[in-house]
Amino acid sequence: MNKFLSHLLAVLLFLGFMVFVVMNQATPVRFERLEGYGGLFLEGFINTVIFSFIALIGSMVTGFLLFLISKSKYQLLRAFDTIFTEIIYGTPLLVMIMIMAFVIGPAFNVFNRPVMGITGLIVYITPYMKNIFRSSFSSITEEQFMAMDLFGFTSYQKYRYIIIPQVVRILMPPLMNNFSLIIKGSALLNVLSVRELFYAQSIFHSRTFATVVGLITMWMLYIIITIPLSQFIRYFERRWSL
Amino acid sequence: MKLDIKNLSHTYDIEVLHDLSFQLEGKRSLALLGQSGSGKSTLLRILAGLEKPTLGEVMFNDKRVTDPEYRKGVGFVFQSHNLFPHLTLLDNITLVLEKTRGFTKEAAHKRAMENLATLQLDDQAHKAPRNVSGGQAQRASIARALSVDPEVIFLDEPTSSLDPILTNDVLTAVEELRDSGKDFVFATHVMSFVRDFADYVIFMYKGKIVEHGPPEIMDGPKSEEMRSFMSKVR
Structure with a gap:
């Protein structure tokens, strides 16, 4: 069977399963209950994208700083990186978000929960970002640097024409993977009443009690972002990988 | 010497x-x-x-x-070809000529193609290093070393x-540079x-x-x- 047909069939299989699940609910599932709540879901959807994007940019900055710290010649800074990374690896994202909003934020007089929630997300992703910077830069071999020196490229030329173009290509797929992680992780911000997609679904639920409709709609909206993203990563890897 | x-x-x-x-x-x-x-x-x-x-x-x-x-x-050929992996064989040479030797785009292109032809790679010029054989990549790196006209x-x-x-492929190419x-x-x-x-x-x-x-x-x-x-x- 060819590739397209098999994929089509697999998609139909999942759709069939969903239809079966929807048809077998105790009370009939009526998608018309969504009427009047489109704006609510749209707002949640857009906020999820915006918050995730902020967290992506923020964690790229902090991740790069942590990468520099981990490369420092000072033992103290490298130790800081090790300890920080261990702490983050040992902490569930939900716990990190709660600690940020209710423990660390208030200690600094910050009571804005969305801000602290997104900060928690940024802090949580930081070591993962550090890792992708580390692996991207380390993929440029010492011999390449020797060749650059030999030909007499200036520092600017090395970065502009040789290092950055390679790093970007190596960085993109894992970066987009992390973006996907952030989008999915941002659902946890609902515990802080941040008006993202999961929270929109909770409001919809509390007003209509159409649980199944709300959950399926939310699910589909997440998938609308994440699946094209992962497809883009694959395309990028095929087209641009080194 | x-x-x-x-x-x-x-x-x-x-x-x-x-x-x-x-x-x-x-x-x-x-x-x-x-x-x-x-x-x-x-x-x-x-x-x-x-x-x-x-x-x-x-x-x-x-x-x-x-x-x-x-x-x-000086021209230097490394153990592994050490071409810049994000550039085609041709661009590996033209980048060096344009940025470090002051060649114009056209002159760099002409010189690079000549060098690639010397090593029988003119038909591979637009391929990335990962898309050619190890021997071809190594020959391209010899072409790159030659392009700056080293002593x-x-x-x-x-x-x-x-x-x-x-191996034979590459060494024969080097021997042809004897003169x-x-x-x-x-x-x-x-x-x-x-x-x-x-x-x-x-x-x-x-x-x-x-x-x-x-x-x-x-x-x-x-x-x-x-x-x-x-x-x-x-």
């Missing part, structure tokens, strides 16, 4: 070259022999100006090898990552190539030059170290 090494020592964590002194004049092609760890790669890199020696002084064709200007007249070309075990057929008027200094384990191409041989062992002379010394080594080496590589 004219080579003058005075009291050269080099240390990484341990000393890899021990107080070498050596003079050579009037040869075209110098081979460095020795086991891995004998210091020949380090010596090659120092001669090419890629590494600064810890102690001592090295002059090549009357230029100090630590002088940045000297490097501009001397260094080759550091250029075929160590290739199978026998590709290019350039000096060659190379390290290799392919003895037939040394016999064909070198007109002087240095044998190194544990950071010292143990024997040197014309390629014929390979047939009658005086030292125990070189005799043992030759019996293993033959």
Whole structure:
């Protein structure tokens, strides 16, 4: 069977399963209950994208700083990186978000929960970002640097024409993977009443009690972002990988 | 070539070259022999100006090898091709010519295509290094080394990552450069190539030059170290 047909069939299989699940609910599932709540879901959807994007940019900055710290010649800074990374690896994202909003934020007089929630997300992703910077830069071999020196490229030329173009290509797929992680992780911000997609679904639920409709709609909206993203990563890897 | 090494020592964590002194004049092609760890790669890199020696002084064709200007007249071919992986074979050469040698776009393109043609790669010019064979990539890196019109070309075990057929491919290409008027200094384990191409041989062992002379010394080594080496590589 060819590739397209098999994929089509697999998609139909999942759709069939969903239809079966929807048809077998105790009370009939009526998608018309969504009427009047489109704006609510749209707002949640857009906020999820915006918050995730902020967290992506923020964690790229902090991740790069942590990468520099981990490369420092000072033992103290490298130790800081090790300890920080261990702490983050040992902490569930939900716990990190709660600690940020209710423990660390208030200690600094910050009571804005969305801000602290997104900060928690940024802090949580930081070591993962550090890792992708580390692996991207380390993929440029010492011999390449020797060749650059030999030909007499200036520092600017090395970065502009040789290092950055390679790093970007190596960085993109894992970066987009992390973006996907952030989008999915941002659902946890609902515990802080941040008006993202999961929270929109909770409001919809509390007003209509159409649980199944709300959950399926939310699910589909997440998938609308994440699946094209992962497809883009694959395309990028095929087209641009080194 | 004219080579003058005075009291050269080099240390990484341990000393890899021990107080070498050596003079050579009037040869075209110098081979460095020795086991891995004998210091020949380090010596090659120092001669090419890629590494600064810890102690001592090295002059090549009357230029100090630590002088940045000297490097501009050097071509270097690494063990693995070491092309910039994000650029096509052609762009690997034109980037160097345009950015470091002041060529115009057109002139760089013309020169690069000539060099690629010399190594029978003109039809592969627009491919990325990962899309050509190891032998082709290594030949492209020779083309890149040639493109800057160096006085001397260094080759550091250029075929160590290739199978026998590709090895032959690359070494034949190097032999065809014999009449290019350039000096060659190379390290290799392919003895037939040394016999064909070198007109002087240095044998190194544990950071010292143990024997040197014309390629014929390979047939009658005086030292125990070189005799043992030759019996293993033959």
